[in-house]
């Protein structure tokens with residue numbers, strides 16, 4: 001018998017998500033390719049065999065009887081590096097104050113920008129590490145992380161350098177996105193700041209990022225400004241992403257399709273036309289149900305419609321000081337209970353399609369031979385328990401890169 005580093009056996013379900021290496025859409029999102037009573041063999045950090053009744057020798061055998069095995073969760077939209085916290089805003093939100101009211105009274109994004117500008121690299125690393133530790137405990141093995149709480153070249157660079165340090169030192173793999181266009185800093189016009197991003201920031205930060213993102217929203221960056229920024233990012237090798245149509249339909253979904261973005265995120269207000277274009281061009285829709293939840297909003301992204309129109313959907317936390325959540329299991333729960341996704345769709349959205357949204361589906365997102373061994377054992381009898389049994393952490397074991405943590 002061949003020896004392997006780790007053998008997981010007797011799992012009630014191995015949720016493999018075996019299938020073509022492209023974003024799963026429509027009916028494909030319901031196809032989890034489950035192996036019942038299955039095993040997974042892991043060697044040298046990679047998955048080497050998946051099936052029923054595998055026979056290997058191993059010093060490390062994990063008996064997953066009564067449990068399920070899943071690919072590690074991928075969180076494709078976070079703002080994990082920031083300083084300070086804004087729990088004081090909750091009282092204001094409960095009194096019915098709007099985001100704009102909170103902003104005017106000294107809260108909101110500029111509060112976080114101030115704290116982040118004043119924080120040292122070490123302070124940012126310490127605070128973000130704490131969040132990453134929680135993400136990992138809840139099963140996230142890879143995430144995307146945006147800059148955007150600097151709004152000046154120096155601080156944006158500092159955040160992206162922190163991302164790099166964390167990626168090197170933390171078990172979670174972290175992919176960086178430059179989001180200098182997160183808000184317009186005080187004292188500058190949108191056009192002035194757009195030029196600064198294009199002429200000064202992007203050339204200086206592009207070596208630290210894989211993606212370039214823009215907050216395309218009424219009163220922040222127009223479609224035209226967003227387009228200029230994303231085009232400039234592209235000429236420096238950055239793949240476009242967009243915060244699109246969260247509050248108002250400004251045409252962000254259409255822009256994502258026109259510019260060849262890998263994903264458009266939020267999509268609460270997107271037009272049918274924009275969504276249709278996204279489906280045609282294969283732009284992934286990243287839905288962030290934690291945001292309306294934390295804003296106590298009734299309105300969530302219309303996931304049912306978005307999926308039925310043929311857009312491949314992923315889920316993410318949007319972890320940020322206004323939506324502080326590290327837990328992708330909770331996103332699956334909100335996906336089902338608030339957005340009417342099926343359990344299978346929500347699991348696909350939190351694993352394989354999420355990997356597609358950060359261009360890593362060739363390496364992660366499924367339990368298939370040859371892939372990086374990022375694997376979870378969940379203490380529940382079948383995958384439908386993930387949206388059903390909420391408020392607890394179902395993750396029992398985390399294997400990252402073939403190492404049991």
Ligand SMILES: [Zn+2]
Pocket residue numbers: 077078079243318
């Ligand atoms: Zn965001």
